[in-house]
Amino acid sequence: MTRFSLSENQLFEKFSQVELDHLIDCSIEKTYPEDQWITHYGSDWQYLFLVEQGHVTAIKESPEGRSLVVTTLEEGDVFWGVGFFKEGMGMPVALIADQETRLRLWSREKLQPILIDNGQFAWDLTQLMAERMMQASRILEELAFQPVAGRLAHLLLAQFKDQSGDTMARDLTLDDMAARIGSTREMVCRHLYQFSDKGAIQINRTEFKITDLNYLENIADKGK
Amino acid sequence: MTRFSLSENQLFEKFSQVELDHLIDCSIEKTYPEDQWITHYGSDWQYLFLVEQGHVTAIKESPEGRSLVVTTLEEGDVFWGVGFFKEGMGMPVALIADQETRLRLWSREKLQPILIDNGQFAWDLTQLMAERMMQASRILEELAFQPVAGRLAHLLLAQFKDQSGDTMARDLTLDDMAARIGSTREMVCRHLYQFSDKGAIQINRTEFKITDLNYLENIADKGK
DNA sequence: TTATTTCCTTGACTTTTATTAAGAAGGTAC
DNA sequence: GTACCTTCTTAATAAAAGTCAAGGAAATAA
Numbered sequence: 189m190t191r192f193s194l195s196e197n198q199l200f201e202k203f204s205q206v207e208l209d210h211l212i213d214c215s216i217e218k219t220y221p222e223d224q225w226i227t228h229y230g231s232d233w234q235y236l237f238l239v240e241q242g243h244v245t246a247i248k249e250s251p252e253g254r255s256l257v258v259t260t261l262e263e264g265d266v267f268w269g270v271g272f273f274k275e276g277m278g279m280p281v282a283l284i285a286d287q288e289t290r291l292r293l294w295s296r297e298k299l300q301p302i303l304i305d306n307g308q309f310a311w312d313l314t315q316l317m318a319e320r321m322m323q324a325s326r327i328l329e330e331l332a333f334q335p336v337a338g339r340l341a342h343l344l345l346a347q348f349k350d351q352s353g354d355t356m357a358r359d360l361t362l363d364d365m366a367a368r369i370g371s372t373r374e375m376v377c378r379h380l381y382q383f384s385d386k387g388a389i390q391i392n393r394t395e396f397k398i399t400d401l402n403y404l405e406n407i408a409d410k411g412k
Numbered sequence: 413m414t415r416f417s418l419s420e421n422q423l424f425e426k427f428s429q430v431e432l433d434h435l436i437d438c439s440i441e442k443t444y445p446e447d448q449w450i451t452h453y454g455s456d457w458q459y460l461f462l463v464e465q466g467h468v469t470a471i472k473e474s475p476e477g478r479s480l481v482v483t484t485l486e487e488g489d490v491f492w493g494v495g496f497f498k499e500g501m502g503m504p505v506a507l508i509a510d511q512e513t514r515l516r517l518w519s520r521e522k523l524q525p526i527l528i529d530n531g532q533f534a535w536d537l538t539q540l541m542a543e544r545m546m547q548a549s550r551i552l553e554e555l556a557f558q559p560v561a562g563r564l565a566h567l568l569l570a571q572f573k574d575q576s577g578d579t580m581a582r583d584l585t586l587d588d589m590a591a592r593i594g595s596t597r598e599m600v601c602r603h604l605y606q607f608s609d610k611g612a613i614q615i616n617r618t619e620f621k622i623t624d625l626n627y628l629e630n631i632a633d634k635g636k
Numbered sequence: 637t638t639a640t641t642t643c644c645t646t647g648a649c650t651t652t653t654a655t656t657a658a659g660a661a662g663g664t665a666c
Numbered sequence: 667g668t669a670c671c672t673t674c675t676t677a678a679t680a681a682a683a684g685t686c687a688a689g690g691a692a693a694t695a696a
Binding site: 559560561595596598599617618 | 682683684685686690691692
């Protein structure tokens with residue numbers, strides 16, 4: 189049943205089996221069906237968790253209905269609510285299981301004493317936090333300095349660079365892409381066909397292919 | 413000479429005098445003249461520091477010459493280069509002393525063993541990091557969902573709300589404001605006079621006054 | 637004081653992005 | 667197959683943001 193075990197994550201690899209067992213004792217295992225909200229924006233959610241199975245999207249939503257996907261969490265990823273660190277701080281994003289997902293959760297209450305007791309563990313956690321901070325920083329930069337075309341080119345490269353030249357099914361909807369770059373489906377559609385006009389990609393209603401990595405990289409690097 | 417002492421900062425308040433002395437022994441004190449660059453974007457800068465005196469601006473710059481002020485650090489604030497946590501990670505912002513500034517710096521090398529040894533210290537540091545993450549999150553939200561007018565209104569409120577009704581000197585230049593909200597001086601100027609047309613502020617070349625907090629708050633809350 | 641520099645203001649114009657609306661293609665359920 | 671639903675596509679239009687250019691006010695230096 190376990191798809192992903194604690195010891196495989198960098199954050200837990202330094203623990204002995206006994207310690208791991210204790211950590212598991214302190215944790216809650218919880219399964220979320222597809223499209224279930226794990227926590228909402230603004231809620232005081234005091235957990236740190238490991239994605240043992242499935243897939244989670246962290247998303248910001250504006251009251252006008254626009255949304256921005258900030259990060260996605262895969263099997264083996266560790267994430268947290270800010271409330272885990274500072275009581276009373278509301279979630280800066282909502283978390284949604286976009287497949288059936290199993291999380292292993294630790295409440296602040298249970299884990300904090302262990303962290304304070306184990307400086308190495310706490311230190312390793314700061315490193316994870318630093319990585320997340322860099323992620324946020326990159327998004328910030330794109331949003332501040334890059335036009336939509338650049339952000340879209342970057343997204344295409346990040347997601348499909350390794351399959352460059354292959355014809356792929358369009359598994360991300362226009363809305364998905366728009367949410368990842370902070371724009372609208374229409375803009376994404378238009379820019380995709382613009383890329384196509386320039387020969388950078390080939391695209392139709394259901395599939396597409398990257399034909400000129402170089403061009404996309406140029407577009408993505410504008411403003412960098 | 414010391415304007416700000418270690419023990420005044422929340423991060424260090426739990427240490428005994430002996431420990432504080434040791435921390436000071438491990439640190440480097442460095443003074444930067446006005447407008448000096450403390451570190452550049454992208455550099456592998458492995459320090460955590462306390463601002464003992466002066467004022468530091470953390471800024472992102474695009475090659476096209478636009479810039480975005482991400483945060484400002486006052487006396488007593490603690491900040492760090494990402495390299496302090498993860499070797500090889502380049503600074504996501506540049507740091508500039510915008511007055512004569514004295515920092516107390518700890519290299520990763522010197523402080524990491526102390527953190528690993530002292531879980532409480534490491535835990536307290538994670539809290540600071542969580543706060544910074546929230547800051548970044550708020551900027552992200554504004555940039556993604558709020559138009560320039562909203563971001564500007566928010567800036568005015570954040571900076572001058574408490575002096576609402578008073579006539580103030582315009583100490584922030586248009587460029588300063590533009591950099592804080594990710595826009596251009598012309599846009600800022602235009603929106604300021606637009607606010608003035610609506611009776612929300614009074615403004616001339618050298619001074620201004622907030623006359624309708626409510627109006628500004630409405631504008632700032634659009635998209636929230 | 638005069639010269640010089642920095643900063644503010646404005647209008648005209650361009651570019652980018654978003655909105656609205658309509659229709660078509662593909663997939664799914666019956 | 668037909669009806670229905672979702673997603674994609676495109677055009678027209680509007681709104682927002684940015685750029686360029688010019689001129690003027692204030693501050694600073696000589």
